[in-house]
Amino acid sequence: MSLRIVETGGPEETETLGRELASVLREGDVVLVRGELGSGKTTLVRGAARALGVHEPVTSPTFSIGHRYDGGEVAVTHLDLYRLAGLEHEEPALLEDYLGPGRIAFVEWPQERAGELAGARLRVTLSHGGGDRRRVEVEDLEELEGSLPRGASAVQGESDRR
């Protein structure tokens, strides 16, 4: 696993970081994006989606759990599970439209929630650093998850942990 910590000084810099991260992603990858409200999760996803060929506006999903965008070569999906409490009790089928082969998925996830999305490729954690500064931690989980199939298929909640 590799860990990289950067500080961004404004939304453009966070978008640029998102663009950079996109360059390592492959079809089937899932990126977990954690952080408090307003920490810049959607901003980072917007930058990444741009780099992956999405031309449409990238906005927070509000009326559904996610958005699907056509990135040309791959579909880019964006899930916001921030407001969803206890996803472990949701239908796994709910996620099937968003995760898996042919897609690169970004999942916004509340910082404080226990539980993990199994099989994530990158884990990005954003936090407020005063004013427009944001601290961004990027963990590449590929080696750690190396023995698991690529692409998340299940959400593992706290109750599933041992």
Ligand code: ADP
């Ligand atoms: P989240 O999805 O985490 O709730 P958003 O990306 O929707 O956050 O919103 C972040 C807000 O913070 C935006 O209004 C953005 O302009 C502002 N902002 C200020 N500084 C930064 C920064 N360094 N990185 C990202 N967003 C920033």
Ligand code: MG
């Ligand atoms: Mg958001």
